[in-house]
Amino acid sequence: MAKHKDAFSRLIKALCALPNVGPKTAQRVAYTLLQHKRNDAQELADALTHALTHVNHCQCCNTFCEGELCAICADEKRDTTRLMIVQMPADIVAMEAAHCHDGLYFVLMGQVNPTQNMDLSHIALNELITRLTDSPVQEIIIATSFTAEGDATAYVLNELLKDQPYKISRLARGMPLGSELEYIDAGTLAQAVYERSLLNSNEKLPEQP
Template sequence: MKTPSSLEGLIEALKCLPGVGPKSAQRMAYHLLQRNQPGAQKLAHALTYALDHIRHCEKCNNFTEDEVCELCGSGRRDASLLCVVEMPADLLMMEQAQCYRGMYFVLMGRLSPLDGIGPKEIHLDRLIKRALDGEVKEVVLATNFTVEGEATAHYISELLHVRGMKVTRIARGLPVGGELEHVDSGTLAQAVLERRDI
């Protein structure tokens, strides 16, 4: 029996999610169509709305509905500190740890030449412009302690050092190979407090 093309399309679309293979996508599609059509409608509406309204903050590159996100628009943050993280989940983890009161820049990835991700794909030109805006005195590199995260931190530090910018790296209180969004708040707070020059 041939699967309807619209169902095939739904299964194929669900496979774009991380960790979702053909079988999981098929189970999700059947569940949404057979057991939870209101949930499917809500999901479709939420995705459409998000795609229409979410964009990148002009200052930090994080997701927002406005030109400048709420965090960048706050007058209570220390504008002399700029923390560079890989993903929005990393920014959220930093905020939950309540150990950092500066500004952020979200790369939306990390350097990975094998995957075709270079400086342009992670918006390093925007980061350099932001770091050299005259307000920033220190750039804190908080990329993950993976091979790609370390390479990204090293590349950014080289770009900023030649321009006379002070660059620090969060301390290795985090496990090697670990990612910020999976670390407890105490460990992350200690890593930020013990950051070092690189």
Template sequence: MKNPPSLDQLISALKVLPGVGPKSAQRMAYHLLQRDKAGAEKLARALDRALTQLTHCERCNTFSETTLCNVCADDKRRQDTLMVVEMPADLANIEQSQCYDGLYFVLMGRVSPMEGIGTNDIALAKLMARALDGTVEEVIVATNFTAEGEATAHVIGELLKDKGVKLTRIARGLPVGGELEYVDLGTLAQAVYERRGLTR
């Protein structure tokens, strides 16, 4: 028996989420429609609002509803250090660790040739402009310790080499293959405190 087209559309839409295959998407769709219509409506409204109201912060590239996000707008933060992370979830996790009081730049991805993501697919040009704006003295590379994160760190190191800014990399207090979003706060704080030079 064929599904109604609207149900097929919903299942197909849910499959765009990471880690969600056809069976999981189908279960989610059935649950939302049969057991939690209020939740489905809330999800639809939240997604619509996010799509219409969110943009990127002019300075750090994270999601924001205003020109500057709340971190970039905070004049009490150190203006001379810039921590580069892959995704907004990484920024949020570092903020929760309360180990860093500078500013950020969010790449919104990482170099991953296996996924067809090259250097032009993440915000490296915007990072360069931000890192070399005359106020930044240290760039802390806090990409994940995965093959893609290391490749991204290498690219950033090459781009900023000999450009007059101190370049450091967070220490390997994090497990190899680990992602910032899932690391406990104490380990994350230690990695930031023990950061090291990226180029030798």
């Protein structure tokens, strides 16, 4: 009996690692999985183990992929002079659904929290610098969310890159304040990309895709 209790506690503790899941929710999920959905629970465990073994970061854009390069970075038809910087892999999915960017991406895998001393240790800035070294990139589109964190992240990126020979633009502020990119409809997202504004120059942007 003690052993069962340990296993159950371990499961609840593990579930608490999920975003927005507290102990009560974790307990409810654990009951449901073990009582009613044992097949689904097995599939979840198998899929998680498989993903942990096979999914890594794309060597070019830092998103999740299997193998060295993701499908977008491996696509020779993409415009290699335009790099869009996003916070999370889900943002790429939203952008691709909006069909408004034919360049490449870079994923920071996080955002800057302005209430935590602008800590940068958890976002992939070093990987971004490596990505840009000796690259054909001419324009960088900062596509962070229109939240306090997204604004702070955009600020950090602009400060980091503004003296480099890139045109730096940010998505137009046509989106509702507080918007996470992945929840914005494709039409609004496309409009925000087409109407993006330059941050470090008065030059005109290249023709819109």
